[in-house]
Amino acid sequence: MFTCKKMMSALIAAGMASLAVAAPTTSSFGVVVLPDTQFYSRYATSAEGSQFMNRYGSEPYLAQTQWLADNAKTMGIPFVIHVGDVVDQQNKSAQWSVADAAMKVLESAKVPYSVLAGNHDVINGCSYNGSQSDCTDAQRNLASEPYLKWFTPARAQQQSTFGGRDASGFHEYHVFEAQGQKFMVLSLSWRVSDAGIAWARDVIAANPTTPVIVSLHEFLAIDSDGKSGRETPFSNMLWERLIRDNDQIFMVVSGHNHGSARLTRTNDYGHPVEEFVVDYQMAYQGGNGYMRLFEFDLGANQIKALSFSPWVPQKPSDSLNQFDVAVMTDANNEFVVEMNFTDRFAGFNPDFSAGQPNREQALVEAVRTSILENYDDIEPVDPVLPFDTEDYPHAAGTLAHWRFTGGAHGSAVADGGVVADRSGSGNPVVRAPLVNGALAEDLVWSGDRHALSAADGSACFLANSKHGVRESYFQTIADAPINADTLSSGYTVEAVVKIHKDWTPGNNAWMNVLTRDGNRGDVPGYSGGDPESTPLLFAVSSLREFQWEPTYATPNGHSAKSVWSGEIMADTWQHVAIVNDPVTHDTTMYVAGAPVLRNVQNAPGIATLGLPWVVGAGLWESTRTDGFFGCISEVRISNRALAPSEWLTARKTRVIGSGSRQNLVGTAGDDLITGNVGADVLTGGDGADTFVFRSLRDGTDTITDFAPGEDKLNLHGVLASVGYEGGDPLADGHVRVLDSGSGAVVQIDADGSAGVGAARTLIVLRGLTAQQVSAAGNFLF
Incomplete structure (x- = not known):
């Protein structure tokens, strides 16, 4: 969006520049991090409806690499780091083709980059559980891994900065030069093996005077506040075996965990190691094209960070909304880390110096100016905390609103305890009888809550699992009016939930937030799969994704199809809204206010067998199972499509x-x-x-x-x-x-x-x- 004010500013600046050329005062260079691009690769494919091109006429992955190709040399950005999850589904060649085309833009422009495989890029992407005996590169069939076919050693060797790959082909290192100094980027793919760690140590030892940036897919995590960095078992293992006694490693950057955070850790030499996690895949449009610039200001002894999107300003103006912020200015995405580079590197490189000044303006400011040159950035809207327990929109059309609050923190929810329907529609829920070993203390009241929910607590399910024993849950009463409602004229279902920190796929995959009782195979004319399942599934998958799968009406009977979120972090409160349009019956899921990418079209209503709604458990045939493990604060069901300004996280x-x-x-x-x-x-x-x-x-x-x-x-x-x-x-x-x-x-x-x-x-x-x-x-x- 070009403005006259910006044009005048540019003309004035140009006129001033013609009078005198200021001498450079800053000695700095930049490194750009490409965070998880998996959804860009996936949803640009025809199999997923070419969503970006059809909606915006452009694609975020290509926008990122094209901006780098156009600007890296002139702005002094000598290197780009991709932190993995290049694709979302490693067995889909079309997704690899999207990624291949985007990275070739950098290759054609001679912009060096490193790349590594994330958990979505390998056939078996299981997480670290304290052992190196599974899921590392040492246990892979290298001939079968798609990553090694698309990003081959021969391809990596074409980079001018390339130093080598390990024997597996998954790990690589590069050495680039900036401001007269050499720096190494050591890129370690998902679950680096013992042999890979030994190779990395040898590489560092062979370059004894070179400062090292280690890049990985997973390293640092983000705490439940969404802001604070947190070490993980894997990061602690790698710290002990690679980082703490290698003084050359001064920085670690990773993705995988959603959001942005940082930590500083002190190595055996008493020196700081700066650790960063950057991953925007759960943001709007799978990341909205955001990437991270690190400016190394060698003269000012600072690392300056800025996250920005070159894609947002390319979007058609009529497609923009509140999520389309081109430059992120919050404290987790724009910040400065103090580092005296000469002192920090003196122990292994006593000759390190800042180099001659090469720019007048800080690189982060030059990038900000470039991105916003023809774009009026969206003013971010700060969320408003609730003033009291009634500070939310009491939306018209609410059929049921259950707040799971009322008891003393830590006390058991009574057998048969009632949670009132705040809508006044006569649809309360009650705690189901204690059967199959369920104990009263398996379901307790809690003061834990979502910061943006006006509810002042929650109910926590402490023993539920996929095994069908000790299931605790709530259900509507037998004659509740909502039991018969099919919501055929559109709907909104909201839930405020937190997955337990100890969630595992083995115990809790496919656990349910909300279901409708019965078997969907008994719905007249049902022709879909899994007839033993319920007419509604609001579940959490084995990959910890939210799934919304209603049985809906078709011209010939009933069928079912799913809306999916991306991966949801445990131990973090989430507000989820599922909105079904009254005209098109398209269904869109919103997580933390942002629409997900895997939505469905033309799915009217939610079929019913006239049986209760169930909060916190599912049903398979006649077995109560797949109970929710975590806390639920509130659930609201409305018979119309609510706007975001009407959601539970909005304010009066x-x-x-x-x-x-x-x-x-x-x-x-x-x-x-x-x-x-x-x-x-x-x-x-x-x-x-x-x-x-x-x-x-x-x-x-x-x-x-x-x-x-x-x-x-x-x-x-x-x-x-x-x-x-x-x-x-x-x-x-x-x-x-x-x-x-x-x-x-x-x-x-x-x-x-x-x-x-x-x-x-x-x-x-x-x-x-x-x-x-x-x-x-x-x-x-």
Whole structure:
């Protein structure tokens, strides 16, 4: 999106440059990391509908490598590192063809790069479990591995920086020169073997004065906060066997774990080793073309990081949305690491120096300018934390809304315990009877929650598995109206869940968040596979992907097909929304607000056998099995396609007064209305509104249209202001509701009914009686 302002800035800059040429002041170079490209390779193929080309007229993988081909030499980027998962499915040659074409762009431009195999690039990509006796390169049939056929040793040798590959062909090293100094990139593919580690040590020993960057597919993980780096069993093993006693290794970069994070670790020489993980595959469009620049500013003794997308500015303007941020500016994607390179490398290269200044502007700023030259970047929208437990859109068309909260943290959910339907539609769920060895303590209440959910807790399933024993779950009552609903006019299903940190495929593959009871083979006209399964599967696959597979109506009966997410990290809260369009009946899954790439078309409704909905377990034939292992905070089912602004992670509209004695009017939706000092007149309008009172100085306010049972009075702040520490202010007289000639009045008594102080009127509720208002459900304390 070109702007006149940017054109004028460019002209002014050009004019200034013609008057004087500034001398270079910075000595730096850049290395760019290509994070997991697997979804770019997969969804560019015709088998997956050529999604990028059909939607945008371009492809992210090609956009990345073309930008590098066009800019690497002029910007001083001597090397590119691919951290693996080149493709998503190693047995699909079309995906390898996409990757092959993209990397050939770098080869044609003579831009050197390293590449390595991730777990998706090898036939057996199992993870490290403490042993080197399986799934390493030593256990592979090298002649059968597609990675070695597409990225051959001969192909790698064409790179001007190529130093060699190990005997397996999976690991390689390169040496590039920048600012008069040599640097090594040591690329180790998935699950490097003992022999591969020995080879790596020999390579470093043969280049004793060269600083080393180690690149791998998996190394650093990301903690459940989504920001903090965390070591893994594999990273600890490699630290002990390769890194800690090799002072030349000053940096490790990896992908695999979704997001971006970093750690600093100290080696045996007392020197820092900077560790980075960069992986955007779960972001919008499988990564939205993001890649990471590391600028090594040798003069300023800094490593500067910037993540950006050369693809986003290429997209048609009418296709852009809130996810299309071209330059990421949050602290995990733009940052500076201090490193005195001369001191850090002195122990093995005492002659290392910064070199002559080669640029006037920092490389990260030059790249930022290049990317945004003809693009007005999207302002990222910071998520808003909930103000209280009612701070979410109470969407019209909600058939059921279950919040799994209410008990003391760690206490068991009672056998037969009821979770109310917050929608008021009469669809509660109850804990199923304890059978097949299930214990009460297998399902407990928890204070753990998603930061963006207004729910203040969750229920945690601690013993469920795929083995059909000790299954704990909830189900709707037999005569619940929702049991008969087929949602044929579109729907939205939301769930806020966290997979347990100890999840394993062997115990928990195909565990269910939500199902409908019965066998889909009994649905009239069903013609799909697995008739023993349920009419709805909302499950977690053996690859830890969310699966949404409803049995839907066809012209000739019923069938089933699945929507899939990418890999979901354990021990991390997720909000999932599945939205079915009322016209096209296309179904789209959103994880953390971003649409996934594997969606389905023309799948109307969810078939039913008139049996209960089940939360936390599945059914195979007549056996209850595949129970959810982790925590579920809330589930909501709506009979229409909700917009993101209506999801559980959205907030009510803020209506805030700016002075005393105002008339504040809310919107037609759900509002959070906060008056100010003095007597205000507040009108909520339609929707479920919350009126917030923070101190006794706020009153006396008049609310003209309070709707008992739907609207709420939030008195948390005002009670805190008078030092209230009790648990039931209505019962102990700190909050009183009385009748008056103007309507019901709400009074605050600072010392309660036992005290001698007088109560003060805070709110007048016009047109209502005290009996209509006095129920505790109308208040938030």
